[in-house]
Structures are given as structure tokens and as C-alpha cells.
Amino acid sequence: MSKFSSYYVDFDSTAYPQSLKLIKNPPKGLYIKGDIDSGIMNRKILGVVGSRKISEYSKSALVHLFTNLLVNEITTVSGFMYGVDTEAHKESLNRSIPTIAVLPCGIELIHPTSNYFLYQRILEQGGLIMSEYEGTTAPKKWTYPNRNRIIAGLCDALLVVQAGENSGSLITAHYANEFGKQVLTIPVSIFAGSSVGNLQILHKFARAVYLSRQINTLLGLENTKDAENDLISQLTNEEKLLYISLKDNPANTDVLSSQLNFSSSEISALLTILTIKGLIYEESGFYHARQS
Amino acid sequence: MLVKVKCISFRGITPVEVTVEVYVNNRGLPSFDIVGLADKSVEESKQRVKTAFLSSNYDFRDKKITVNLAPADLHKEGTYYDLPIAVGIFCAQKNIKISEDALFFGELSLDGSLRSTARTFLLGLFAKETGFRRIYIPSPNVTEASMLNGVEVIGISNLDDLFKHLQYGSNIATKYDKARVQDKSVPASIENTLDSIQGQVQAKRALVISAAGGHNLLLTGTPGTGKTMLAKALPEILSDLSEEESLEVTKIYSYIGELNQEEPLIKRRPFRSPHHTSSFAGVIGGGNPISPGEITKAHRGILFLDEMPEFSRNILEALRQPVQDGYINLTRSRTTASFPASFMLVGACNPCPCGYSGHPTKECVCSAAKISWYKRRLSGPILDRIDLFAKTVPLSDKEVLEFTKCLSDGTGQDQSRALVTEARKIQAKRFSKIGIYTNAEMTNSHIKHFCTMDSQAEILLHQAMERFALSPRSYFKIIKIAKTIADLEHNALITSAHIAEALQYRDR
Numbered sequence: 001m002s003k004f005s006s007y008y009v010d011f012d013s014t015a016y017p018q019s020l021k022l023i024k025n026p027p028k029g030l031y032i033k034g035d036i037d038s039g040i041m042n043r044k045i046l047g048v049v050g051s052r053k054i055s056e057y058s059k060s061a062l063v064h065l066f067t068n069l070l071v072n073e074i075t076t077v078s079g080f081m082y083g084v085d086t087e088a089h090k091e092s093l094n095r096s097i098p099t100i101a102v103l104p105c106g107i108e109l110i111h112p113t114s115n116y117f118l119y120q121r122i123l124e125q126g127g128l129i130m131s132e133y134e135g136t137t138a139p140k141k142w143t144y145p146n147r148n149r150i151i152a153g154l155c156d157a158l159l160v161v162q163a164g165e166n167s168g169s170l171i172t173a174h175y176a177n178e179f180g181k182q183v184l185t186i187p188v189s190i191f192a193g194s195s196v197g198n199l200q201i202l203h204k205f206a207r208a209v210y211l212s213r214q215i216n217t218l219l220g221l222e223n224t225k226d227a228e229n230d231l232i233s234q235l236t237n238e239e240k241l242l243y244i245s246l247k248d249n250p251a252n253t254d255v256l257s258s259q260l261n262f263s264s265s266e267i268s269a270l271l272t273i274l275t276i277k278g279l280i281y282e283e284s285g286f287y288h289a290r291q292s
Numbered sequence: 293m294l295v296k297v298k299c300i301s302f303r304g305i306t307p308v309e310v311t312v313e314v315y316v317n318n319r320g321l322p323s324f325d326i327v328g329l330a331d332k333s334v335e336e337s338k339q340r341v342k343t344a345f346l347s348s349n350y351d352f353r354d355k356k357i358t359v360n361l362a363p364a365d366l367h368k369e370g371t372y373y374d375l376p377i378a379v380g381i382f383c384a385q386k387n388i389k390i391s392e393d394a395l396f397f398g399e400l401s402l403d404g405s406l407r408s409t410a411r412t413f414l415l416g417l418f419a420k421e422t423g424f425r426r427i428y429i430p431s432p433n434v435t436e437a438s439m440l441n442g443v444e445v446i447g448i449s450n451l452d453d454l455f456k457h458l459q460y461g462s463n464i465a466t467k468y469d470k471a472r473v474q475d476k477s478v479p480a481s482i483e484n485t486l487d488s489i490q491g492q493v494q495a496k497r498a499l500v501i502s503a504a505g506g507h508n509l510l511l512t513g514t515p516g517t518g519k520t521m522l523a524k525a526l527p528e529i530l531s532d533l534s535e536e537e538s539l540e541v542t543k544i545y546s547y548i549g550e551l552n553q554e555e556p557l558i559k560r561r562p563f564r565s566p567h568h569t570s571s572f573a574g575v576i577g578g579g580n581p582i583s584p585g586e587i588t589k590a591h592r593g594i595l596f597l598d599e600m601p602e603f604s605r606n607i608l609e610a611l612r613q614p615v616q617d618g619y620i621n622l623t624r625s626r627t628t629a630s631f632p633a634s635f636m637l638v639g640a641c642n643p644c645p646c647g648y649s650g651h652p653t654k655e656c657v658c659s660a661a662k663i664s665w666y667k668r669r670l671s672g673p674i675l676d677r678i679d680l681f682a683k684t685v686p687l688s689d690k691e692v693l694e695f696t697k698c699l700s701d702g703t704g705q706d707q708s709r710a711l712v713t714e715a716r717k718i719q720a721k722r723f724s725k726i727g728i729y730t731n732a733e734m735t736n737s738h739i740k741h742f743c744t745m746d747s748q749a750e751i752l753l754h755q756a757m758e759r760f761a762l763s764p765r766s767y768f769k770i771i772k773i774a775k776t777i778a779d780l781e782h783n784a785l786i787t788s789a790h791i792a793e794a795l796q797y798r799d800r
Contacts, residue, residue, distance in 0.1 A: 053660040252685045253494040264497040269792035284650025285685040
């Protein structure tokens with residue numbers, strides 16, 4: 001732990017994030033763990049926020065939108081809470097994207113405790129833990145919106161993955177909009193009660209995204225040439241057949257094996273291989289092809 | 293005069309010899325005492341014996357009688373001491389000598405007849421193993437006790453017949469037709485076969501793999517997708533019990549008195565599905581006197597735990613030893629019993645408490661905390677012992693109709709059973725020298741020794757490790773399952789296709 005002791009960055013310090021200086025009511029200083037001068041703040045910063053309870057759809061969408069992010073030019077920032085925040089941090093770490101966790105509590109308090117290992121991992125992979133509260137200050141109702149304003153201030157664009165009605169994610173979205181940041185959200189069904197916030201901000205000021213390259217572009221980055229076509233051309237005939245069939249219609253294994261006339265063992269093997277290649281993903285029994 | 297009659301008692305499920313010593317004194321105040329750590333059920337023998345004697349026109353009320361059950365330090369319970377006590381009293385009165393190589397066992401009715409008594413199969417087995425030549429038992433149990441050759445089984449219908457036989461050597465007919473019993477083949481169940489389940493191709497395949505390799509299985513799926521039906525179909529694709537296994541299972545069912553008297557020898561694998569509200573003693577075993585629980589009744593068969601997370605934590609934790617070792621040691625302050633409990637564990641659970649997490653049309657109403665609480669109930673050591681994780685999928689009406697057309701995809705009942713039997717043979721041959729039977733029992737060092745895979749399989753496995761963030765534990769599980777899949781195809785080498793399929797059944 002001694003490797004990552006916390007330090008204080010004053011508002012007037014050169015290490016203090018420039019983007020935060022521009023918002024109204026910026027924190028007087030920040031308690032930080034990890035190396036803030038490692039260049040992590042010089043990348044484009046993508047804020048990712050959302051509900052504590054993440055639906056299967058949002059989870060898949062999150063993974064999908066991270067697939068082709070430019071890992072060498074982007075940093076993510078999120079709120080370290082369980083649900084969307086945790087998934088966003090994890091997905092970043094899995095893809096070697098540095099990630100910043102902004103805490104609603106004192107810098108020394110790991111909250112929620114279930115994220116103990118995530119906390120260590122973020123630091124070990126060169127990320128930052130950040131808070132405007134010292135020591136082991138407990139989180140209070142009002143510390144959450146304060147943390148949200150920091151996230152909104154830090155990021156260049158904010159991705160709202162899944163927001164419920166009157167949720168904290170909406171507060172973050174409104175802050176970001178107020179600070180002049182681009183707010184992005186994921187299109188959802190108009191009947192999806194747990195994601196109605198996405199629709200609300202979509203109606204007011206947010207932009208819908210469904211591909212990671214759109215996020216890259218909106219952050220002002222240039223997309224590299226897509227490798228997907230290469231991958232597809234390398235598939236065997238059976239794999240291609242399955243991939244094309246999934247592109248048209250998501251399906252479960254039973255349906256696939258009867259439609260394509262493969263045995264259950266053949267289908268299982270093909271699905272695993274396509275999943276490893278990153279061309280399809282599973283969501284509670286149903287397989288979907290990734291759209292690039 | 294003193295007479296000694298041989299009978300048995302039990303330590304756990306194992307019979308031990310007990311000598312019933314009866315001393316009848318013509319002098320002294322009339323009395324009837326039983327000594328030798330007898331339980332209430334033995335104590336009640338006095339009344340049954342006394343009345344049965346009267347009903348059969350015999351009497352001993354004017355005698356001073358002492359009965360000792362030796363060894364006197366062994367706790368004894370059960371109603372089967374009625375017969376040896378009655379025989380002892382009669383022979384002591386009439387000065388009749390009883391041959392040393394006979395065992396007496398049975399419960400009396402007040403009218404002097406003998407009632408059907410549990411555990412006579414164990415008696416027959418004990419007699420055979422220890423050299424007793426003759427056993428006297430109630431006539432309804434003759435079939436059960438005669439399953440083994442080499443012991444003369446004498447079925448008694450009432451006390452009077454027996455006493456005449458002992459006194460004058462009159463013949464007692466033993467009505468028992470061995471041919472009738474042994475030629476009966478096992479009728480196949482039609483209700484619970486793979487063919488009666490629509491769709492669920494992947495879950496069926498998981499069943500075949502788990503049956504072939506003896507892997508414990510967890511079925512997850514929304515309510516009404518056929519988890520219970522699938523589990524019930526599992527015994528049907530497993531081979532019947534071998535002769536040795538059949539004896540083991542019959543012993544257990546004889547002990548608890550649940551044998552069918554028409555067809556005592558159990559040939560089908562038992563399927564037990566205790567409800568999740570069952571008590572600890574009911575599932576694991578225990579109570580006073582210590583008796584076997586559901587896990588022992590599922591010996592050599594399947595223990596199905598529907599709604600597995602709803603079972604009490606104690607029960608789930610206690611399953612660890614039997615799942616690992618194949619037996620359960622129950623220790624109480626006065627006794628210790630060891631019961632066999634080698635079974636395949638099949639669990640079923642919903643994806644969340646409300647059941648609809650991940651359902652394509654119904655929305656789940658559970659909070660994240662509730663779902664994680666539900667999943668945590670199964671975490672840790674018990675999940676560690678489950679190899680295969682399969683999902684059942686909800687079918688739409690249209691799909692249900694479609695599937696009735698295409699059922700010939702290699703997951704049919706008969707093909708599956710044949711595949712499983714073959715794969716089991718291959719494993720038995722491979723492991724003949726190291727004392728295990730199935731792939732599921734392999735330790736990590738066995739895996740390194742027996743599971744060779746081609747280079748592509750290795751590459752795929754490493755990719756999967758990274759991609760799916762597999763733990764070392766699931767790494768070994770996947771190799772075990774891949775080995776079983778290879779065995780199903782009679783392939784000595786694990787290929788990438790086997791690994792790829794095995795990955796579908798990982799814990800996720």
C-alpha cells in the first residue's frame with residue numbers, strides 16, 4: 001500500500017487538472033493516489049456513468065462500445081460505484097485503458113468494499129484514485145452529486161450507459177452539458193423502464209452512439225483502419241455461415257442448431273471460437289453479432 | 293435353563309452379531325426383564341412376545357425370565373428382537389437345543405403371526421459372509437432375504453408353526469421362486485426420457501457429457517424451461533447398476549426398509565430430489581437413532597437439488613465431504629456411523645430470485661444486491677465441486693412447434709445412452725490401475741498425465757484463459773470436460789473442437 005500513498009494537489013498547483021479549473025465551483029484541491037503526471041491527463045478523457053443496477057443489455061452495450069476504442073489515446077473516468085461504474089473500470093482495465101476513479105468519500109476509504117480488488121488493480125495498472133475529501137470521510141447523500149460534478153468536469157465527453165429516472169447519472173449528464181461537454185448515450189427501447197434517463201437526455205441534449213468509432217470521432221480522434229473485415233475473411237466456411245446468420249438474427253443455441261443443421265457440439269465449438277475472436281457475444285443464452 | 297439365540301444389530305449400515313441370552317427360572321417371583329442397552333422399541337418386545345404366546349396357546353407368565361442382549365455395551369434398537377426372544381423363551385422352557393448356525397430375526401404381531409420386517413437382505417448377506425447356514429425370518433421377507441445363494445432362508449408365518457418345527461422338526465414350506473425374481477428385466481421408463489423434452493439441445497448435450505464423465509452439473513434457467521425434467525431424464529441415460537453397485541444400493545434400501553418385496557434387487561440408479569425445506573438430518577443423515585439421509589439414498593445414483601440456493605447453508609456446506617469422498621461420517625456423542633454417499637450432484641437454480649433475469653420478454657424485478665446475494669449463496673466450495681454449468685433457454689410458442697419436427701439430432705434417448713455407456717467403458721479401462729472410474733474424479737496430476745491435447749487446442753485454451761479471465765480452477769475443469777467430450781468421440785487426443793465445446797459449459 002505504501003507504494004500508492006495519497007497526496008494533495010492544490011487548486012493552484014500545476015498538477016491540478018486544467019479541465020477542472022474551468023468549471024463553476026471547482027474543488028479547492030484534490031486528494032490523489034497514483035501518478036497524475038504520468039500523462040494520463042493528457043489523453044482524451046471519456047466519462048462513463050450509469051445505474052448501480054446494470055441490465056444485461058447495458059452490460060453488452062458497454063462491452064461493445066469499448067471494443068474498438070483507441071486504447072492509446074483515451075483515459076476513462078467513472079465513479080467507482082457498483083453497476084455501470086464498476087463495469088466501466090473493469091472493461092477499461094481489461095483493454096489496458098488507464099482509468100480514473102472519483103470517490104464520493106475520503107481518499108483512504110474503499111467504498112464499496114466489494115471493489116477492494118478493483119481499487120488495487122486500478123492503481124497497479126497506472127490509473128488514479130481521486131477525491132476531494134480527506135482521510136476516511138464517509139460518503140453522504142450530498143457527496144455523490146459533488147463527485148458527479150468532478151467527473152463531468154474532468155471528461156471531454158460523457159457516456160451515459162444506463163440512467164434511471166431522477167438518477168445520479170442524470171445529474172452528471174446535466175453538469176456535463178452545462179460545462180459544455182458532449183453527452184453521449186446508448187439508444188434503448190422506449191419501454192425500458194430502468195433506462196428511461198437515456199431517453200430523457202437523448203430528447204434534450206445527448207447524442208446517441210452505437211459504435212466505438214463514433215466515440216473516437218466525437219473525442220476528436222482519428223479511427224484506425226478497421227480490422228474486422230480481415231477477421232471475417234479468415235473465418236472457415238462454417239464460422240462464416242454462423243456469423244452471417246447471427247448478424248441477421250440473434251439466436252440461442254437450440255435455434256441455431258436446428259436452423260443451420262449443426263449438432264449441438266459443433267454449434268458450441270463454433271460459438272466459442274467466434275466469441276474468442278470477438279465477433280459475437282452472448283447475453284443470457286442469446287448470441288449476437290457485434291456491429292462494427 | 294439358559295438358551296442362546298443368535299441375531300444381529302447394526303453399526304451404521306453394517307450388521308454385527310448379537311447373542312440373545314434367555315434364562316427362564318421356574319422359581320422366584322414371576323417377572324420379565326430385558327437388559328443390554330435396549331431401546332424403547334426393544335423394551336416393548338415384552339408385551340408383543342407375551343401376547344403372541346398367549347394367542348398361540350403357549351404361556352410363560354408364571355416364570356422368572358431374564359433376557360440379555362450381548363454384547364451389552366452396544367446400543368440396540370428395532371423390533372426385530374421379538375422373534376429371537378420368543379424362540380429363546382420357548383426353547384428354554386422345553387429344553388430344546390438351538391443350532392449355532394441359525395439366525396432369528398423378525399417382529400411379532402399380537403396374534404402370533406410375523407410381520408414384514410426391514411433389513412432382512414442385510415441379514416442374509418451377513419449370514420453368508422460370516423458362515424451362518426440358516427436364517428429364520430417373517431415369510432413376507434423371504435424374497436428379499438433370498439437374493440444371495442448359499443443360505444437357507446426359512447420364512448415363518450406364525451409362532452405356532454415355528455415352535456412345532458423346532459420341537460418336532462416339522463417342515464416349514466419356504467414359498468420362494470427364484471427364477472421369477474431374477475428373470476425380470478427392468479422396464480424402461482417412458483415418461484422421463486430425453487425424447488419427451490422439447491428443444492434444449494445444448495442442455496441435453498450437457499446432460500450427456502455429465503453422465504458420461506460423472507461430472508456434477510448445475511442447470512440455470514428461467515422457470516418453466518424444463519430444468520427438473522432434464523434432471524429426471526439423467527438416470528435414464530446412465531447405464532444400469534453393475535452387480536456390485538446393485539448390492540450396495542440394495543443394502544441401503546434394505547436398511548431403511550424401502551425395498552419392494554416383489555422385486556427386491558435394485559437395478560436402476562436411484563433418483564432423489566429432496567425439497568429445499570428438508571432438514572439437515574433428512575438430507576445428510578442423523579437423528580436418533582442415527583439414520584441415513586437423502587444423500588445415502590442417492591448412492592450410485594443422482595441427488596437432484598431443485599432451487600439449490602434455497603437450501604440451508606448448513607446442508608450445502610455439509611455436502612462437501614460426501615461429494616468429494618463418496619461417503620459421510622456422522623459422529624454423535626454416543627455413536628459414529630459411516631454411510632455410503634457416492635452420487636452425482638445435479639443442481640437447478642433460477643438466474644435470480646424472481647427468476648426472470650435475462651428473459652427476452654419479461655423484466656426482472658430483483659435489485660442488484662438481491663441478485664448478488666442469491667448468487668453468493670452458492671459460491672465457494674460447493675461450486676468448486678461442480679464441473680458443468682448449463683443454461684436452459686425459454687422457448688417461444690413458435691419454437692416449441694418447430695422443434696417437434698426436428699428431434700433427430702443425436703440427442704435422442706437411445707443414442708445418448710449408448711454414447712454414455714461407451715464413454716464410461718473407455719474411462720474404466722483408462723483408470724483401471726489408479727482406482728477411479730470417471731473423468732470427474734481426476735486430480736490435477738491425473739489431468740497432467742492423462743489429458744494430452746494437440747497444439748491448436750492448447751493455443752485456443754490460452755486464448756480463452758485471457759479472453760474469459762478464467763481462474764486456474766476453471767482451467768482444469770475445462771480440460772476434464774474436454775476429455776469427456778473426446779471420450780464420447782472415442783478420440784484419445786483432445787482437439788481444439790473439444791476445448792471449444794467445453795468452454796460453453798464454464799461457470800459464467
